[in-house]
Amino acid sequence: MANEQTDAVKSNTRVDVAKAGEPILRLSKYTASVELAADSMIEAIPVPEGAIPTRVDIAWSAFGARRTIDVGDGSVLDRFFDGLDVSAAGKATLFQDGAATGFNFQFTEEDTIDIKVLGDTMPADAWIVCNVEYKMAGGIPDESF
DSSP states (O other): OOEEEOHHHHTTOOOOTTSTTSOEEEEEEEEOSSOBOTTOEEEEEEEOTTEEEEEEEEEEOOOOTTOEEEEEOSSOTTSSEEEEEOSSOEEEEEESSSSSTTTTOOOSSOEEEEEEEESSOBOTTOEEEEEEEEEETTSSTTOOO
């Protein structure tokens, strides 16, 4: 099992959250340089304390049969997606519609959006693209979070 990071996490670049009412879109891509063991974790996107994800997009290349991924964070590994089939290339989008525990979730500390590889390995040269749109709590005076 490996713990990997995208360039977005490695750079440790933090978004200026002073513009709290404006949505912020963070993008990352991870390409496996070597085969990753099952249960490997990829830290995809850093998120600040107070962030409320409003959309999560994932796209991937074919990993092969019996492989799935969970997308979550340091507390709940499948907060946004649970058991996405990545056997063949594909994509998935989560709008905050109440379908996952990520609905109206607010980060109470800095964290990362994480992708866990399940079922088998992530082949060398396989890739995952992750886009997360979030807003900061308190950007609009009458919001209650």
